[in-house]
Amino acid sequence: MLADLHNHSCLSPCASLEMSPGLIARTAAAKGIGLIALTDHNSTRNCPAFRDACKRYNLTPLFGMEITTTEECHVLTLFDDLDAAMEMNRWIAAVQPRIPLNLDYYSDQPVVDADDNIIELLTYFLGQAVPHSLESVRRQTRLLGGLFIPSHINRHSFSVESQLGFLPPGDYDAIEVVPGTVDAYRRRYPDLPVITASDSHCPEQIGTWPFHIHLEGQGHDIAAIRRGLMNLTLNNLSSTP
Ligand SMILES: [Zn+2]
Numbered sequence: 074m075l076a077d078l079h080n081h082s083c084l085s086p087c088a089s090l091e092m093s094p095g096l097i098a099r100t101a102a103a104k105g106i107g108l109i110a111l112t113d114h115n116s117t118r119n120c121p122a123f124r125d126a127c128k129r130y131n132l133t134p135l136f137g138m139e140i141t142t143t144e145e146c147h148v149l150t151l152f153d154d155l156d157a158a159m160e161m162n163r164w165i166a167a168v169q170p171r172i173p174l175n176l177d178y179y180s181d182q183p184v185v186d187a188d189d190n191i192i193e194l195l196t197y198f199l200g201q202a203v204p205h206s207l208e209s210v211r212r213q214t215r216l217l218g219g220l221f222i223p224s225h226i227n228r229h230s231f232s233v234e235s236q237l238g239f240l241p242p243g244d245y246d247a248i249e250v251v252p253g254t255v256d257a258y259r260r261r262y263p264d265l266p267v268i269t270a271s272d273s274h275c276p277e278q279i280g281t282w283p284f285h286i287h288l289e290g291q292g293h294d295i296a297a298i299r300r301g302l303m304n305l306t307l308n309n310l311s312s313t314p
């Protein structure tokens with residue numbers, strides 16, 4: 074199955090307003106993606122619409138967000154259960170800085186339904202770092218039963234390497250790396266699943282850098298996805314030099 078675990082909807086201040094959850098699901102299905110995550114910046118508010126949209130196209134959804142930690146590292150927190158994702162959202166929203174959204178630089182942040190109707194416009198900037206550390210976000214994700222995956226760890230900004238200089242040893246379900254660097258990171262971290270993702274912000278980017286995952290059974294819950302990710306490490310040491 075093809076998986077793409079990093080996509081931004083119109084709720085993200087840096088994403089195209091065309092990126093409704095409905096369009097993301099429709100486009101992903103057309104590109105053969107089977108497992109897809111919605112990961113807006115510091116909010117899961119478009120995940121209910123994403124659940125409804127994925128149902129229409131028979132996709133397995135993951136509900137999550139890309140959190141900007143207090144170190145300004147981007148990390149993905151992903152759940153198979155919408156309630157757990159919304160609980161994670163409450164944990165973030167309770168401490169989120171309420172800096173007004175500047176429309177000179179960013180676009181509106183609409184919460185929408187699966188038919189692209191606007192339900193609410195969030196007026197504070199969702200891209201701001203939240204006062205929770207990488208470790209604290211990891212612990213809360215684990216507590217709620219989710220997957221914890223640092224985003225684009227070798228990108229030049231908002232990544233663990235750019236902010237900390239290295240990947241702290243720890244409990245990760247996978248690491249997402251910049252396309253073209255998978256083999257190098259598989260050799261560097263033989264025990265970790267190394268994935269790519271589209272990090273889509275506009276329709277053309279959806280499904281551009283998926284990875285293959287084998288999921289056993291029909292349920293496709295977090296446990297099955299975690300096993301599928303771990304199986305990616307089996308070939309790490311045999312990757313081409
Ligand atoms: Zn990011």
Ligand SMILES: [Zn+2]
Nearest residue numbers: 079081139272
């Ligand atoms: Zn992103």
